[in-house]
Amino acid sequence: MFAANALIGQGLRVSVYEQASALGEVGAGVFVTPNAVRHLERVGLGPAVEKWGARVGPDSCYFRHDGTPIAPVQVSDASGWNATFGMHRADFVDFLAANLPAGIVHTGHRAIGFEQNGDVARVKFANGATAEAEVVVAADGIHSELRSYVFPPSKPVFHGTISYRGLVSRERLPNWPMDRWQMWAGPSRHFLVFPVRHGTMVNYVGFVPTDEEMKESWSAPGIQRCCAASSKVGTRASGMCCSKSTRHFAGRSTTVSRYRPGPKAG
Amino acid sequence: MALATILAQVDTSAVPASLLAYERLRRERVAEIQLGARQNGLRLDSADADLSVRDAELAAHAEFRKHLYAYDVVPDARAAAAALLQ
Numbered sequence: 316m317f318a319a320n321a322l323i324g325q326g327l328r329v330s331v332y333e334q335a336s337a338l339g340e341v342g343a344g345v346f347v348t349p350n351a352v353r354h355l356e357r358v359g360l361g362p363a364v365e366k367w368g369a370r371v372g373p374d375s376c377y378f379r380h381d382g383t384p385i386a387p388v389q390v391s392d393a394s395g396w397n398a399t400f401g402m403h404r405a406d407f408v409d410f411l412a413a414n415l416p417a418g419i420v421h422t423g424h425r426a427i428g429f430e431q432n433g434d435v436a437r438v439k440f441a442n443g444a445t446a447e448a449e450v451v452v453a454a455d456g457i458h459s460e461l462r463s464y465v466f467p468p469s470k471p472v473f474h475g476t477i478s479y480r481g482l483v484s485r486e487r488l489p490n491w492p493m494d495r496w497q498m499w500a501g502p503s504r505h506f507l508v509f510p511v512r513h514g515t516m517v518n519y520v521g522f523v524p525t526d527e528e529m530k531e532s533w534s535a536p537g538i539q540r541c542c543a544a545s546s547k548v549g550t551r552a553s554g555m556c557c558s559k560s561t562r563h564f565a566g567r568s569t570t571v572s573r574y575r576p577g578p579k580a581g
Numbered sequence: 582m583a584l585a586t587i588l589a590q591v592d593t594s595a596v597p598a599s600l601l602a603y604e605r606l607r608r609e610r611v612a613e614i615q616l617g618a619r620q621n622g623l624r625l626d627s628a629d630a631d632l633s634v635r636d637a638e639l640a641a642h643a644e645f646r647k648h649l650y651a652y653d654v655v656p657d658a659r660a661a662a663a664a665l666l667q
Contacts, residue, residue: 321582325589349650354582357655377639379632386640392650449596450588476626500639503628522626 316411318452319419320358330446331415332438334425334455338412342404343480344511344518346496349391352398363410368400369510371496380501388496401496401509401518403482426455429464477525483517485510491517583607586658591665602661610652617645 322329335341347355347368355364375388390399412420428439429451436451438461453461457471485493496509507520583606587599621642627635 317582318584321585322588325585327585327588348646350652353653354655357582377636379636385636386643389643389646389650393647449593450600452584474622476622498625500625500627500632500635502630502632503626505625524626524628 316408316415317354317358318454320360320411320414321354323415323419324358329415329419330448331420332424332426332440332446333420333422334441336423338408338420338422340405341408343482344509344520345402345404345407346509347400347402347407349396349398352400358414360410360414363414364398364400364402367406367410367513368402369493369512369514370397371399371401371509372397372494374492374494375496375509376498378497378499380499380506382499385500388498390496399496401511403511403516403518406512426453426460429453429461475524475526476522479521479523481519482511483519485515485517488517493517583654583658586655587662587665590659590662595665598665599662602665603658606654606657606661610654614649617649621645 316331319329319331347364352361352364355361371388371390373387373390375390377385377388379385391397423442424444424446425441426438427441430437430439434449435447436449438446438448438451440446451461453459453465455461485491491508493510493514497507499506504521504523506522509518510516511518584603587603587606588596591599624635624638624642629635
């Protein structure tokens with residue numbers, strides 16, 4: 316979605332095909348740092364970052380699981396620019412989409428195939444539609460269908476960690492400091508908390524080791540028993556409703572995207 | 582941003598060369614950042630009985646973050662596109 320903004324900003328014609336039937340409230344917090352904010356500002360989204368983000372400042376810190384401070388977290392670039400924000404993933408997707416001209420995003424299009432014939436690259440979708448372009452950017456997720464047209468097959472290797480994510484409204488945690496990113500790191504597990512949605516919600520993530528491999532997802536339902544286990548580090552997640560996502564290592568040591576060379580001018 | 586910057590400066594006949602230039606420009610940096618993220622994850626989930634080594638690495642991680650935050654791909658992307666036009 317950012318690439319679409321950047322390409323349109325440079326005067327190129329773009330269409331975005333999204334497999335979901337609608338752009339919805341999926342996921343929890345993402346952390347956006349100066350190297351990304353620099354480019355968001357270039358496509359005119361500086362005000363949206365300020366509006367929807369929750370800036371985290373110099374009180375951001377790593378702690379031991381018992382609360383002993385370990386070290387501050389770097390939240391500014393070398394010039395002192397503190398463009399470091401917690402962001403709700405849904406807000407991020409919303410304002411990236413809202414910045415595009417009408418008619419660019421086509422939902423309900425799940426890519427299932429790719430072919431290149433002379434000057435035309437063509438993507439096929441599960442709904443029967445096809446799209447033709449000079450350049451195709453495959454950003455179809457961790458379970459990408461299009462990746463196989465560029466890379467040889469590889470099976471993800473389970474990292475051994477599962478994360479439980481959730482959001483709590485600020486009203487339920489009135490004394491929680493909303494100006495900082497905080498992490499409690501114990502042996503083999505850690506617990507992360509930072510504000511999102513302009514400081515109206517607290518985002519938390521508990522990372523715990525597990526033998527149980529599950530499908531990577533932003534929206535798979537969590538298990539209360541495991542949530543309670545994750546609270547060993549942070550002590551505050553117990554009883555909160557969670558969703559889970561597993562972390563995988565890609566099967567290769569580097570996964571920079573390789574784009575199939577596009578066709579010549581038609 | 583790098584892809585848009587490069588594609589904006591070339592005409593459509595140069596698209597294949599542009600994508601290869603993009604790959605050359607991004608591969609090393611992306612691999613470095615991905616490796617750093619993986620090392621960070623392993624560090625945070627350290628199972629060592631003595632966590633002092635991990636804690637020292639967390640303190641030193643500020644340097645990685647400064648390096649991460651400082652990079653601006655646009656000047657490099659412009660240079661890569663300009664090289665294609667020569």
